[in-house]
Amino acid sequence: MATLKDATAIAGIGQTAFAKHLPESEKTLACRAILAALDDAGLDPAEVDAFASYTMEETDEVEIAKAIGAGDVTFFSKVGYGGGGSCATVAHLAAAVATGQANVGVAWRSRKRGSGPRPWKNTTAQLPTPGQWTRPFGLLRPADEIGMLTRRYMHEYGATRDHLFNVALACRNRANQNPAAIMYERPLTRETYMTSRWISEPLCLFDNCLETDGALACVVVGAGRARDCRHRPVYVHSVAQGLPAQHHGMVNYWNDDPLAGPAWTAARRLWKTADLGPQDVDVAQIYDAFTPLVPLSLEGYGFCGRGEGGPFTEGGALEIGGRLPLNTGGGLSEAYVHGFNLINEGVKQLRGVSTAQVPGASTCLVTAGEGVPTSALLLRS
Amino acid sequence: MTDSDIGYLTPVIDEDGAPFWQYAARGQLRIQACASCDELRFPPRPCCPHCRSFDSTWRRMSGRGRIWSYVLPHPPLLPGYAEQAPYNAVVVELADAPRIRLVGNVVAAADAPLNSVDPELLSVGAPVRVAFTAASGGVTVPRWLLER
Numbered sequence: 010m011a012t013l014k015d016a017t018a019i020a021g022i023g024q025t026a027f028a029k030h031l032p033e034s035e036k037t038l039a040c041r042a043i044l045a046a047l048d049d050a051g052l053d054p055a056e057v058d059a060f061a062s063y064t065m066e067e068t069d070e071v072e073i074a075k076a077i078g079a080g081d082v083t084f085f086s087k088v089g090y091g092g093g094g095s096c097a098t099v100a101h102l103a104a105a106v107a108t109g110q111a112n113v114g115v116a117w118r119s120r121k122r123g124s125g126p127r128p129w130k131n132t133t134a135q136l137p138t139p140g141q142w143t144r145p146f147g148l149l150r151p152a153d154e155i156g157m158l159t160r161r162y163m164h165e166y167g168a169t170r171d172h173l174f175n176v177a178l179a180c181r182n183r184a185n186q187n188p189a190a191i192m193y194e195r196p197l198t199r200e201t202y203m204t205s206r207w208i209s210e211p212l213c214l215f216d217n218c219l220e221t222d223g224a225l226a227c228v229v230v231g232a233g234r235a236r237d238c239r240h241r242p243v244y245v246h247s248v249a250q251g252l253p254a255q256h257h258g259m260v261n262y263w264n265d266d267p268l269a270g271p272a273w274t275a276a277r278r279l280w281k282t283a284d285l286g287p288q289d290v291d292v293a294q295i296y297d298a299f300t301p302l303v304p305l306s307l308e309g310y311g312f313c314g315r316g317e318g319g320p321f322t323e324g325g326a327l328e329i330g331g332r333l334p335l336n337t338g339g340g341l342s343e344a345y346v347h348g349f350n351l352i353n354e355g356v357k358q359l360r361g362v363s364t365a366q367v368p369g370a371s372t373c374l375v376t377a378g379e380g381v382p383t384s385a386l387l388l389r390s
Numbered sequence: 391m392t393d394s395d396i397g398y399l400t401p402v403i404d405e406d407g408a409p410f411w412q413y414a415a416r417g418q419l420r421i422q423a424c425a426s427c428d429e430l431r432f433p434p435r436p437c438c439p440h441c442r443s444f445d446s447t448w449r450r451m452s453g454r455g456r457i458w459s460y461v462l463p464h465p466p467l468l469p470g471y472a473e474q475a476p477y478n479a480v481v482v483e484l485a486d487a488p489r490i491r492l493v494g495n496v497v498a499a500a501d502a503p504l505n506s507v508d509p510e511l512l513s514v515g516a517p518v519r520v521a522f523t524a525a526s527g528g529v530t531v532p533r534w535l536l537e538r
Contacts, residue, residue, distance in 0.1 A: 139433055141401035146494050148493050149468060158459070265489060
């Protein structure tokens with residue numbers, strides 16, 4: 010059986026500044042991040058022959074290829090479901106390169122605040138299936154949909170707001186160490202968290218992502234080619250997407266088991282094609298647009314048992330030096346760019362250059378949004 | 391003024407979902423069932439994921455259920471919802487078929503606002519029963535009343 014295992018590597022990463030407002034367009038930001046990633050790899054933009062991004066990405070590959078001076082492009086792909094698509098962009102490029110459909114692939118995400126659907130401002134928000142069964146009843150935003158799952162999760166397993174705070178705090182602490190992060194030098198206290206305003210009870214302000222302007226990109230090439238690039242290759246060891254049986258888009262209250270979401274499906278495939286298991290992961294970048302996605306993902310990817318995701322966060326487990334250092338660039342406190350910053354942070358860890366470096370890290374799990382059809386990457390140095 | 395002017399959403403009904411809303415307009419809660427293997431399914435869809443039959447029927451439910459989960463949304467929200475916020479949105483699992491779950495709102499009376507019930511009265515597992523509200527735009531939506 011053909012395998013993707015370590016056949017390709019991420020050879021370059023690039024990003025723009027992250028800010029509440031950047032003057033340049035999404036297209037300009039995308040070009041800057043992509044050219045930075047190619048420069049980081051030491052590759053000529055004319056060599057790029059593959060592109061992958063999200064369906065929500067508003068800059069398209071035709072415009073990008075033309076602007077950066079790419080050569081003839083022989084592979085292009087877009088992945089659906091917002092933040093669920095992040096890791097799949099790299100997975101699609103890895104598959105294309107490993108099977109000889111292309112040689113140099115670029116994945117990117119460029120996003121400014123207010124880009125894409127904003128269901129709390131826009132009455133034309135999607136209402137056909139499954140929207141007709143949720144939106145008219147005032148279940149309008151992703152925060153409301155995830156809040157619903159969170160209440161049930163708390164009820165079923167005894168997870169608490171302190172567990173969610175542990176997640177928010179670990180991410181914020183790492184952002185406080187990262188000069189590029191939106192929340193650099195802005196510490197979070199338990200009191201600030203517990204007294205903040207509700208967004209959708211039981212989710213408060215600090216359980217939610219902070220919208221950011223910014224763009225990121227990475228370059229995927231064959232493993233042999235990567236060894237000739239500027240930096241130590243970060244190998245794509247295992248990849249997976251996950252759309253569980255009987256799933257329904259963002260909300261999955263209609264599954265037999267709504268608390269075992271797409272992460273479980275992706276994880277089964279991810280570990281099946283890997284030489285490693287959860288116990289071998291040195292550092293994790295877990296999609297955290299909402300804090301409860303982290304305990305749900307910890308369970309899904311097998312770091313703990315069903316219902317144990319809350320207690321797993323106790324005792325500094327997610328901090329540097331803890332059982333599973335988490336989101337070392339800051340996660341949502343670094344930037345909200347549909348999770349692409351988590352991919353680049355995984356590469357930084359395995360190069361040994363993170364602002365919150367885990368000593369000797371050689372394996373990193375990166376995940377995309379839980380709740381929506383998702384994807385994951387297992388990276389190794 | 392239409393619903394969309396005030397930012398209050400009425401369902402955009404598709405072919406699969408149309409019977410649900412037609413029965414709701416008659417004050418009936420009916421769920422799609424396979425005419426071949428009898429399995430209930432929700433949301434409605436063209437064929438049975440269990441036996442792949444394209445023949446379906448709509449089975450009447452008792453209208454009794456339990457709160458599976460709930461949230462209390464706060465602004466920023468669409469204007470029509472922001473006016474009532476914080477309100478409740480609930481997922482109700484049906485007593486007749488616990489794997490069938492409906493998103494809705496618990497209200498004090500069928501035509502009462504979305505914030506007409508004290509959130510302190512809500513809890514996971516609380517029994518509810520269906521009521522129907524004629525929303526503007528000619529659509530009738532199910533609402534839920536707490537059982538005493």
